[in-house]
Amino acid sequence: MKYASLGSGSRGNATVVEHQGECILIDCGFSRKSTLQRMAQLDLDPAQLKAVLVTHEHSDHAKGVQTLCDALDIPFYTSFGTARKMEWLEHSRWRCIRSEQPLELIGLKITPVCVPHDAQEPLQYVMNNPQGMKLGILSDLGSLTPHIVEHYSGCHALQIEANHDPHLLQVGPYPPSLRVRVAGNYGHLSNQQCAELVARVQWGGLKRVSAGHISEKNNDRNLVRELLAPLLNCHPADVDLLEQDVVSDWYQLT
Numbered sequence: 001m002k003y004a005s006l007g008s009g010s011r012g013n014a015t016v017v018e019h020q021g022e023c024i025l026i027d028c029g030f031s032r033k034s035t036l037q038r039m040a041q042l043d044l045d046p047a048q049l050k051a052v053l054v055t056h057e058h059s060d061h062a063k064g065v066q067t068l069c070d071a072l073d074i075p076f077y078t079s080f081g082t083a084r085k086m087e088w089l090e091h092s093r094w095r096c097i098r099s100e101q102p103l104e105l106i107g108l109k110i111t112p113v114c115v116p117h118d119a120q121e122p123l124q125y126v127m128n129n130p131q132g133m134k135l136g137i138l139s140d141l142g143s144l145t146p147h148i149v150e151h152y153s154g155c156h157a158l159q160i161e162a163n164h165d166p167h168l169l170q171v172g173p174y175p176p177s178l179r180v181r182v183a184g185n186y187g188h189l190s191n192q193q194c195a196e197l198v199a200r201v202q203w204g205g206l207k208r209v210s211a212g213h214i215s216e217k218n219n220d221r222n223l224v225r226e227l228l229a230p231l232l233n234c235h236p237a238d239v240d241l242l243e244q245d246v247v248s249d250w251y252q253l254t
């Protein structure tokens, strides 16, 4: 199993997970054309893509889902709430998934996990391969719950949101109502909350942490590096941060 980010941030998110020559996308917040271009940079053929799992209806996650899946003739999986909001309940490619009810795709066991975020029924995902490796993808949540800590414990790789620095958010360009939303329990994870989760799920098997959904207006990437480096026992420069406009390298879980 390996994964890569096609891009991460408020203007679009998509993560590709590959296993035995087939792949799935977690979210498709880019246009079909841009998604396929980004996949090509990872030497992926569109025919390898078997499904898209959607976390929630916000456009930076769901914008390209329907057109991509229609073009490639593949299904997309979402919660009932996400599908209702997107008006996908009657769509022939839609498959309903529920929190806590694992499904199997491309040989991976995928468990949807409900998270607190201001969407209809948001889910995030943990994936296990048959060899026992575990990957966690976690973004767009306003707070940490025992449920989340439980599900993301034991990961060998973790892609997690580090959205904002609380002080930069307060002095930044957002209007007060949006600031309250982002900082709230159903908003986005601050750098400190990200670090707290990493500390709580840290164990000897966790080999890779990638921080994403980093705000361009309310954060400073160096702050993320400085917070995570001591937890990961690495130099700040070696903390892996995802980019909005750059496709990441593959990371292989072994």
Ligand SMILES: [Zn+2]
Pocket: 009, 010, 013, 058, 060, 061, 140, 213
């Ligand atoms: Zn988002």
Ligand SMILES: [Zn+2]
Pocket: 056, 058, 117, 119, 140
């Ligand atoms: Zn969102």
